[in-house]
Amino acid sequence: MARNRFVRKLNELRRDVIDMGAITLQSVKDVLTALETSDTALAERVIVNDDLIDNFDRKIESQCVRLLALEQPIAKDLRIIATSFKMITDLERIGDWTVDIAEEIVTMEKPIHIPVSASKFNELVADVKSMVADSIETYAQGNVQLARGFETRDDKIDHLYKQIVNNMVNALAQGKCSTETVADVTSLLYIIRYLERISDHAVNIGNRVCYMEEGERRYLK
Amino acid sequence: MGGEIEISIKNLNLWFGNFQALKNINIDIPKNAVTALIGPSGCGKSTFIKTLDRMNDLVDNVKFTGEVIYKGRNILDSDTDVVELRKEIGMVFQKPNPFPKSIFDNVVYGPRVHGIRDKKTLHEIAERSLKGAAIWDEVKDRLGESALRLSGGQQQRLCIARLLAVEPDVLLMDEPASALDPIATSKIEDLLHELKKNYTIVIVTHNMQQAARVSSRTAFFWLGEMVEYAPTIDLFERPQNKRTEDYVTGKFG
Numbered sequence: 001m002a003r004n005r006f007v008r009k010l011n012e013l014r015r016d017v018i019d020m021g022a023i024t025l026q027s028v029k030d031v032l033t034a035l036e037t038s039d040t041a042l043a044e045r046v047i048v049n050d051d052l053i054d055n056f057d058r059k060i061e062s063q064c065v066r067l068l069a070l071e072q073p074i075a076k077d078l079r080i081i082a083t084s085f086k087m088i089t090d091l092e093r094i095g096d097w098t099v100d101i102a103e104e105i106v107t108m109e110k111p112i113h114i115p116v117s118a119s120k121f122n123e124l125v126a127d128v129k130s131m132v133a134d135s136i137e138t139y140a141q142g143n144v145q146l147a148r149g150f151e152t153r154d155d156k157i158d159h160l161y162k163q164i165v166n167n168m169v170n171a172l173a174q175g176k177c178s179t180e181t182v183a184d185v186t187s188l189l190y191i192i193r194y195l196e197r198i199s200d201h202a203v204n205i206g207n208r209v210c211y212m213e214e215g216e217r218r219y220l221k
Numbered sequence: 222m223g224g225e226i227e228i229s230i231k232n233l234n235l236w237f238g239n240f241q242a243l244k245n246i247n248i249d250i251p252k253n254a255v256t257a258l259i260g261p262s263g264c265g266k267s268t269f270i271k272t273l274d275r276m277n278d279l280v281d282n283v284k285f286t287g288e289v290i291y292k293g294r295n296i297l298d299s300d301t302d303v304v305e306l307r308k309e310i311g312m313v314f315q316k317p318n319p320f321p322k323s324i325f326d327n328v329v330y331g332p333r334v335h336g337i338r339d340k341k342t343l344h345e346i347a348e349r350s351l352k353g354a355a356i357w358d359e360v361k362d363r364l365g366e367s368a369l370r371l372s373g374g375q376q377q378r379l380c381i382a383r384l385l386a387v388e389p390d391v392l393l394m395d396e397p398a399s400a401l402d403p404i405a406t407s408k409i410e411d412l413l414h415e416l417k418k419n420y421t422i423v424i425v426t427h428n429m430q431q432a433a434r435v436s437s438r439t440a441f442f443w444l445g446e447m448v449e450y451a452p453t454i455d456l457f458e459r460p461q462n463k464r465t466e467d468y469v470t471g472k473f474g
Contacts, residue, residue, distance in 0.1 A: 214459075
């Protein structure tokens with residue numbers, strides 16, 4: 001096969017994107033563990049670790065620009081680079097939402113109390129976590145089949161999100177929250193909003209992977 | 222495809238002796254657009270382009286079947302007047318080939334052959350053609366100088382001007398910039414974007430980025446077959462054929 005050097009660099013790029021995905025996923029997992037276990041120290045670590053994600057973002061961006069400028073990639077090579085170039089922004093944004101969640105956790109009263117159905121809340125958390133994990137998997141494996149299921153899964157997450165928001169607003173309206181916990185409930189409203197946004201970025205990644213593999217663009221509805 | 226078709230090639234086969242150089246080619250060349258032909262050396266793209274103005278007739282033992290429909294007639298028919306045809310469908314070659322004459326005499330060579338003698342008319346043709354080939358400003362004060370004193374890029378544009386002087390419809394270009402430096406090359410590429418407004422252009426190029434930059438449709442040739450023919454953006458962004466993908470990404474073989 002010709003262009004060995006270029007192929008090697010393209011593989012390096014893909015590995016770096018996967019590595020960036022792995023540490024982003026770890027941040028998502030850590031921040032949700034911190035939420036579950038009221039672990040302020042872990043939340044603070046997530047905030048600090050965001051620098052790693054940002055560093056990857058900058059490094060991969062310049063890798064992409066170099067490959068575009070020097071190698072004139074075409075066809076699937078071009079699509080891999082274009083996908084990676086856009087996907088790192090999704091990962092970087094997931095990292096930022098994770099930091100936002102961590103910052104809420106740090107300010108909340110411990111232990112953290114969830115004033116609504118724990119099962120719905122846990123379901124949302126588990127779904128978002130698996131969406132992020134699967135989005136990175138789709139890129140690593142070029143798994144279009146998996147990516148195609150994202151929009152349906154995201155619809156379910158959106159539905160859960162709305163239900164939980166309603167429940168929380170009702171709890172507030174019915175005076176079920178004490179004065180001390182109102183601030184924490186507000187924090188939780190923010191947190192589930194951030195989780196819902198994280199899921200949107202995972203859908204973006206899935207759509208980008210479909211483009212990378214098949215050349216057809218898909219957009220979030 | 223949309224738009225008007227200038228040349229329609231149907232089931233074109235061509236042999237040099239026993240060697241089949243073109244295998245059942247079917248392409249519609251759009252009018253007033255640049256169509257690029259790419260493919261490895263020996264794939265048949267130059268042979269194909271030479272079929273469009275019957276230049277392959279000059280090769281011994283050539284035979285062909287199929288149709289090249291231009292202006293409602295099959296130009297492969299034996300009664301085609303190839304001199305007239307080449308006035309309508311002109312060719313620019315890889316290496317600029319000006320005649321060892323003045324710049325002016327080069328440009329008006331064709332019109333003179335076709336019987337135009339009036340000096341004023343010849344001057345008008347020269348100016349119009351040199352302007353059309355984006356070289357007028359560089360040579361207008363030295364039209365009497367030998368064309369061989371021009372740079373390679375200027376010589377190539379002069380050859381294009383010489384072609385425009387006989388008012389063709391179609392310009393065939395066989396690697397027109399491969400012997401030129403990057404600046405001369407971009408002048409030719411800019412020129413193609415201008416020329417396509419009035420002419421139909423078919424260009425053979427080994428430079429894939431050039432095909433991507435100048436053409437609206439690209440055909441990929443491989444071992445005498447036309448493997449894929451698509452809008453250029455599609456061919457370079459999402460080729461449908463594995464051989465096209467391997468070739469355009471440089472992973473051939």
